[in-house]
Amino acid sequence: MTAHRVLGHACSRMNRPDDALEHFNQALTLAGVAGDLNAQAYIHQGLAVLWAGQERHRKAxxxxxxxxxxxxMLDDPLTSADALNDVGWYAAHDGRFDEARAHCEAALRIFRLHEHHDGMANTLDSLGYIAHRTGEHGQALECYTQALAIIRMNRNALDEAGILEHLGDVHAALGERREAVTAWNAAYQGYRTQRRYQDAERLRQRLSR
Incomplete structure (x- = not known):
């Protein structure tokens, strides 16, 4: 089970979706036989990422x-909150914004109750995306600004670049070109530092336009 699960994640990252799907499905079958709810949940999360990478957001x-x-069912509030945020994120990408917001707000309440800062930041990022997609740019700006403050307080540089890019998107939507370029440039430098060259190149092309 574990070997198939690990291979599923590896194939997914290597953009081999057919192989990833085969390994995840085998892992899921074995986890079901073993009655391992935690493993089943984790595999489903991997499958969600796989389908989202194929732009199949409803499957995700x-x-x-x-x-x-x-x-x-495992009665673990933090993993449940993480999963609530995942549901909200994929629902938003499927255009189900009311459902998305409800799940993300539920996740944020749990993360705040347990003072889980990374969870709070990730969920605020999701809520920012939802607000941006529904034209609530002021709310989106507030969510992203809060997420960025938490990320910087915890020195989580890995997530900072992505939130900066999203923040730039909102500034651009508000017609605040200078602020957008400043945020995008900071995100670009962050991607370069993290050797996320594909993200950096994508953003460089946006800046050049």
Whole structure:
């Protein structure tokens, strides 16, 4: 089970979706036989990432909901909150914004209750995306600014670049060109530092336009 799960994640990262799907499905079958709810939830999360990478957001949402149900049965509030945020994120990408916001707000309440800063930042990032997509740019700006403050307080440089890029998107939508370019340049430097060259090149092309 573990070997198939690890291979599934590896194939997913290597952009080999057919191989990833085969390994994840085998891992899921074995986890079901063993009655391992935690493993099943984790595999469903991997499948959600896999389908999202193929732009199959509805399939990703289905697996995220399976993961959430398993974590809720385990009565672990933080993993449940993480899964709630996942459901909200994939629902937003499927255009289900009311459902997305409800799940992310539920996740944020749990993360705040437990003072889980990374979870708070990730969920605020999701809520910022939802607000941006629904035209609530002021709310999006507030969410991203809060997420960025938490990330910087905890010195989580890995997530900082992505949030800066999103912040730039909102400034651009508000017609604040200088602020957008400043945020995007900072995100670009962050991607370069982290050797995320594909993200850096994508952003460089946006800046050049």
């Amino acid at each position: 949402l289905e697996h995220a909901k399976h993961a959430l149900r398993h974590y809720e």
